[in-house]
Amino acid sequence: MKYNKILPAIALSCMLFTSCDDNLMDWGKDPDHGDITSAELPLELAEKISRYEPLKTYTDFKLGSGIDLNLYMNDAVYQSLVNENFDEVTLGYDMKHGPMVAANGDLKFDKIDAFIAKTKEAGLSVFGHTLVWHQNQNASYLNSLIAATIIPGSSGPSSLDLTALKAGALTGWSAWNAGAGITVVDGAGLVSGTKAVKLISSASSSSPYQLQLITPLIPIVSGHKYEISFFIKSDQTGQGRVAFDAVPALTNSYPQKDWYGTGAAKSSFFATNSSWQQVKFTLDGADFVAGSTNFKFNFDLGSLPNVTYYVDVNTIAAVDLDAVQTVTNLITNGNFESGALSPWSGYGNNSTRAISASGAGHSGNYAMVLMNPAAANNYEAQQVFSLSTPLEINKEYTCTFWVKSDVPAALQFELQGANYNADYSGTFNVTTSWTQVVKKITTTKGDRAKFIFDFGATAATFTIDDIVLTDGSTTGGGAGTPAVTIEKTDAEKATLIGGAMENWISKMVGHYKNDIHAWDVVNEPMKEGGSLRDGVVNNPAADEFYWVKYLGKDYAVTAFKLARQYGNATDKLFINDYNLEASLAKCDGLIEYVKYIESKGATVDGIGTQMHITLSTNKDQIAQMFQKLGASGKLIKVSELDIALGTKSPTLEQLANQSAMYQYVIDSYRQYIPKAQQYGITIWGVSDNVEEHKNWLTDQAPNVWDAEYKRKHAYKGVADGLAGKDVSKEFTGDIIIP
Known part of the structure; x- marks a missing residue:
């Protein structure tokens, strides 16, 4: 087998870094030197990077990638890079509450089911991201529950x-x-x-x-x-x-x-x-x-x-x-202008009832005339109107009518139900002049279906007109009543939102119980100073909803218990937050919150630190963060690692520094997190392709592959960090040209 030139490797280096060393030789056979040996071949950086194995080759903890569902399902190159280089994938958006939950609270599984099937074919595990967060929520649905x-x-x-x-x-x-x-x-x-x-x-x-x-x-x-x-x-x-x-x-x-x-x-x-x-x-x-x-x-x-x-x-x-x-009158014949008594009827004490002479009514031609021949008691003579439907229980009704008698007399009315049970107006006096009676009476049972005048107490003739029984409702136009808003109590809201959380977690975790064995249960619970978010936010975005606002400090306790209840006993359940390297107080606060959650009977298996960082991120604080997290005793995951460069066209120096920063983070993780606590590292995003960065770090070149899916300098930094050494030192430099 003959090694005779390296032009393809040099060309690759030129393409990646835009300039080539002018002193590089055009390798071929030198007649004065003899055959070229592999040890003498110069090995440029681009060639070194091209010779690295897939990234997952270099570590025994889980190496993950935060990916875009549509690119993974539809872009063959993207999918191939993910499948070859990573053990685990995390969807950036599509498994969150917002895209998963329909307007009625049901879950939409079809899209994720297809994704799970595709990752199984590739031998990838899926990390569930994320169950309880305050962003990317179907806030419209959740707010409708407590409206x-x-x-x-x-x-x-x-x-x-x-x-x-x-x-x-x-x-x-x-x-x-x-x-x-x-x-x-x-x-x-x-x-x-x-x-x-x-x-x-x-x-x-x-x-x-x-x-x-x-x-x-x-x-x-x-x-x-x-x-x-x-x-x-x-x-x-x-x-x-x-x-x-x-x-x-x-x-x-x-x-x-x-x-x-x-x-x-x-x-x-x-x-x-x-x-x-x-x-x-x-x-x-x-x-x-x-x-x-x-x-x-x-x-x-x-x-x-x-x-x-x-x-x-x-x-x-x-x-x-x-x-x-x-006014809506429940007495359909209360003014007697038809000249008839129907549907009124009566009985008792030889009493009589009739329509008055024309012109004898109070406000019209006719009135009702009731005659009791001898004093007895109220109930001995009665005049009855049967209502079309029973009156409502515990409701106030108003009765008005005009009345006079030929002698001073006593009268009452009642609202009667079954077995002669009734609500009474009480006795009132009637004079020989027209007088309007206005009485309010409240029903005590829901069977009151008769309105009755009791007129047997006095030997007298009563003339009664313009009888109205109403609950206050009206017909016709005019000014009405304004809408009434009834706010739910804090307890009612807590019950409704607690139910929504259980509905969401039980269905999500339950549906993927056999497919997903690690979850971000609670995401970003802390403020920058280390205190718990309280949900008090001015002008929240359309997809923001703060569970803590309605369920209090124990919202995460409930979330972890539900995730364990509906999942598997061996599932790894994480709490996750960002800027822990930038705010060590926030890191401390998160660790303390984990202790609180566990003091309430829930189990937190791991802590995720996102690590969306830049070249200027303080390395000493990165080390201190890992030391604090390692001391927690929990599984530790770098959950969303990327390194933004602030430009889509970085210099060679920026690319080299990005590579060094990736390696520093991974070296620090391996150094400060005990082996038994190393869950793994997830790099957030695959490439600098614009399709991956429409909504995240636009024009920042944060990833390990460039916009054309070619390995960047960062690929070497990641691989060397994972391997714990400069892998390229072992390369011989041999290039086989068929």
Whole structure:
């Protein structure tokens, strides 16, 4: 076998470092020297790096890589580098709460199941990252669990017929474009157990009318104002408007009119989120086409794709604000203007009952006349009205009527139920002049189905008119009551969020019980000074949710217990944080928190230190951090190691210093962490390729392979650190050219 030249190796070196040593020889046979021996060949750095084995060859602890799921599944070169060089992989994003948890709290496993299957084929283990964190959460879902209960106000009865929706059907309603579906669903309304209309925009939806639900016809009275209102929420940030079907009824069917907001913020669109909110605005006379007798309005919810909206059925209303407001009377014949007593009936003590002569009523032509011929007791003579349905229990009702008698007399009324049990008004005096009686009475049972006048105590003739029994509800328009917001108590929130944590951890850990045997259970619990985060944050991001805010200091205790309960007894459960090398106080605080967690009966197997560092990171503090972590007695993992250079075009010196820093970190880990506590090191990211750095360390060149997936100088630093020596010193320099 002949060794005759090294041109390919020199070319590789030039390509990697952009310049070559001008003094390098063009190796070939020198006739004055004889054959070239391998010991005489110069071995350049690029050639050395190319001769290194895969990284995992050089260590017996777990060597991991923080990877991108889509690149691993779809980029063959990327996948090959990961498979050849690492024992374990950690997904940077896709296994976190945000991407895994759906709007209803269910988990979406398909994507990760496919990933797990692919890593099994390659012989890789997967590190679970991460169960309980404050970022990358489905905060919309979690906040919806603890959102205040909103009881909608009423401006009066709606002119819109909701009969079909309340029965679970869309009969009479229409949709120009139903998007990804419009249905009426049970249990999704504002109040527990009530119905909501569920509307889903399609993946391509981009215009309001691409998801549109149209009401039945709503009758209108010329000149009257109408209030449109409803409660709505969505599984993520959404946008909607109300438009009007061209009957024609409105002067602006697809409004540019700003219905919502105030001042400069007024808009024809409203925003939605995971909390119920009321949309309300008023149509006045100028908004209607003259002569219109009815109109329709549309829910236009197609502006944004893949949004699921819920509109509470019971709160959709079109109220005539100028309608005459009247009290709802449970006595259907209380003014006797029909000239008949029905459905009143009576008996006892030879009493009689009749309609008065025309003109003898209090405010109209007729009244009810009751005659008791002889004094007895109240109950000997009674006049009864049977209600259509029993009254509600423990509810206050008001009874008013006008009454007079031919002689001073006594009278009472009662609300009677089964077995003659009743709630009584008490006896009151009646004079010979018309007097209005106003009495409040509260029901004590839910069977009160009869209203009864007891008039047997006095021999007298009573004339009674304008009888009203009401619970205070009204019909017609006019000013109503505002919405009422009921906040959940701290205890209620703790129960709901505790349940959400168990749902998440039990399903996640349980589903992957046979596939994943190490987890980041709690991520980034500490503040920089070493105290525990408290969740008090101004303007949190859309995906931020602080479990500690609702579950307190023991949130991590609960998380570790749940991870152990639903996983395996031998699983390795970690707590993980960043900047432990930059803030030794934070490192101390994390170790103390681990002690607290274990004092409460949970077990923490390991501590992860992320180590997102730079060339200027203090090396002495790195050593001190490892010494502190080693003294904890726990498994120690460098969980997210990368070294940012601050540029995407580093110099040779920066590349060399990056390599030296990688080696220093690994050397320090091996030096200060006892062998039995060395879980392993995970390098965060594979290469400097832009696809890996869209959301992390953009233009920082932090990784071991460059943007073209070629080994950088850092590859040698990592390998030498793992091996505990300069591996390249053992190379002979022989290059075989076929």
